[in-house]
Amino acid sequence: MTSHLRLITIRVLSLLALLVLWIVAAALTADPQILPMPMALIKPFFTEFASGELPFHLSMTALRVLWAFVLAMSIGLCLGLIMGYFPEVDRWLDPWLVVFLNLPALVLIVLCYLWIGLNETAAIAAVTLNKVPNVTVIVREGARALNPDLKAMAKVFHMRRSVYLRHVVLPQLSPFIAAAARSGIAVIWKIVLVVEFLGRSNGVGFQIHLYFQLFDVALVLVYSLTFIAVMLSVEWLFLQPWERQIRRWRDS
Amino acid sequence: MVVLTTLGAPDTSMEGQLIRVDIKTKSFGEIEILRDIAFSVEEGETVAILGPSGIGKTTLLRLIANTDPDFVGKVDRPNNMAIVFQEPTLLPWRSVLKNITLVHEGLGNDDAMAALERVGLGGKGDMFPGQLSLGQQRRLALARAFTGRPQLLIMDEPFVSLDEKTADEMLALSEDLIRETRPATVFVTHSRKEAKRLANRVLELNGSPASFT
Numbered sequence: 001m002t003s004h005l006r007l008i009t010i011r012v013l014s015l016l017a018l019l020v021l022w023i024v025a026a027a028l029t030a031d032p033q034i035l036p037m038p039m040a041l042i043k044p045f046f047t048e049f050a051s052g053e054l055p056f057h058l059s060m061t062a063l064r065v066l067w068a069f070v071l072a073m074s075i076g077l078c079l080g081l082i083m084g085y086f087p088e089v090d091r092w093l094d095p096w097l098v099v100f101l102n103l104p105a106l107v108l109i110v111l112c113y114l115w116i117g118l119n120e121t122a123a124i125a126a127v128t129l130n131k132v133p134n135v136t137v138i139v140r141e142g143a144r145a146l147n148p149d150l151k152a153m154a155k156v157f158h159m160r161r162s163v164y165l166r167h168v169v170l171p172q173l174s175p176f177i178a179a180a181a182r183s184g185i186a187v188i189w190k191i192v193l194v195v196e197f198l199g200r201s202n203g204v205g206f207q208i209h210l211y212f213q214l215f216d217v218a219l220v221l222v223y224s225l226t227f228i229a230v231m232l233s234v235e236w237l238f239l240q241p242w243e244r245q246i247r248r249w250r251d252s
Numbered sequence: 253m254v255v256l257t258t259l260g261a262p263d264t265s266m267e268g269q270l271i272r273v274d275i276k277t278k279s280f281g282e283i284e285i286l287r288d289i290a291f292s293v294e295e296g297e298t299v300a301i302l303g304p305s306g307i308g309k310t311t312l313l314r315l316i317a318n319t320d321p322d323f324v325g326k327v328d329r330p331n332n333m334a335i336v337f338q339e340p341t342l343l344p345w346r347s348v349l350k351n352i353t354l355v356h357e358g359l360g361n362d363d364a365m366a367a368l369e370r371v372g373l374g375g376k377g378d379m380f381p382g383q384l385s386l387g388q389q390r391r392l393a394l395a396r397a398f399t400g401r402p403q404l405l406i407m408d409e410p411f412v413s414l415d416e417k418t419a420d421e422m423l424a425l426s427e428d429l430i431r432e433t434r435p436a437t438v439f440v441t442h443s444r445k446e447a448k449r450l451a452n453r454v455l456e457l458n459g460s461p462a463s464f465t
Contacts, residue, residue: 152314156334167350249345250344
């Protein structure tokens with residue numbers, strides 16, 4: 001427990017140090033148009049919040065992140081399992097994977113908008129396609145690392161397929177799925193902002209685009225920092241505890 | 253390559269011979285590992301397969317257990333099988349009790365608890381296998397194997413890397429369980445002492461490709 005407390009203390013101190021750095025930099029710049037003081041963001045934050053603008057755009061972005069996350073995880077999980085299980089399929093699909101892994105996010109986004117149109121489907125498809133190869137690669141590693149002895153054991157004892165998948169395969173894959181989920185959510189929300197920046201009329205990315213054109217650094221910061229806070233709390237409140245839960249058997 | 257195996261279908265011609273092994277040849281790529289291995293095991297009989305490390309004992313067991321169907325020949329085996337590996341091969345992410353009930357779904361918690369009690373793991377049902385000592389993990393593997401009252405029991409060097417005292421206890425426990433359950437047992441070892449103690453019949457694997465001498 002003390003080590004946990006220590007970890008939290010370090011985190012808080014580290015974030016405070018960042019804040020101090022910001023204050024120093026803002027003092028040196030001495031131009032709120034370029035870098036406002038952190039305290040100067042509090043008022044615009046509450047104004048945006050009270051007007052309902054901030055919650056609206058936040059929720060639009062969060063919804064897109066959620067959609068893309070669920071889609072990318074499910075498709076990547078299936079592909080990764082199939083490619084990990086069947087070497088022949090893997091040999092055929094691996095070059096595709098390499099191509100998609102090396103395709104810049106921006107190219108996929110622009111192509112999706114051009115081919116599908118400037119709509120929600122294109123936005124979510126672009127983000128999903130950006131993330132699927134990544135999830136696939138991680139899950140494929142997991143599927144390749146499945147313990148052959150446990151498989152033999154399950155076969156000899158005639159374990160039912162569903163029981164085998166749930167109690168033998170899934171627990172072996174869960175560290176890989178957790179890794180894919182955590183790196184996934186981090187990448188996805190960044191790509192969602194770009195997608196919104198380029199072709200949506202709402203969301204945090206759209207607002208950043210708007211205030212970028214108005215050279216309003218304060219509001220650009222308000223929107224980005226709020227969303228960073230949302231994503232960090234998802235990480236700390238959901239993903240990390242979930243990962244601890246599935247790792248419980250290792251630590252006891 | 254012709255592959256002939258029979259999946260546990262009851263064969264009336266077997267008459268007490270629970271398993272019948274007739275392996276013509278088994279190769280990995282170019283290298284032939286096993287050739288002309290034929291034997292049968294009756295109900296309640298324990299056959300030990302003896303041979304030095306690397307001779308192909310484990311390969312032979314995999315063919316018998318049907319976890320490797322890629323060979324030329326035929327193996328008749330009953331449907332109700334159990335296996336004990338060199339390693340305990342447990343599900344470390346499930347409780348000790350679940351390690352038994354997940355494998356034997358027809359079994360209630362009480363039966364599984366009794367099985368744990370029988371191998372000296374009473375009261376440890378809620379622990380994870382990682383919290384047990386290696387000796388206890390092996391006992392759990394034995395409990396898992398015998399709980400389903402198997403007709404065919406396959407054991408692959410289940411007593412290696414145990415200290416002498418623990419190995420001896422395990423051997424005694426296996427002896428008792430085999431006597432109670434009376435499966436046809438095929439048991440692989442490199443220790444003549446273990447083979448003599450546990451088996452009614454000892455078959456020795458020799459040569460390359462290996463066959464019985």
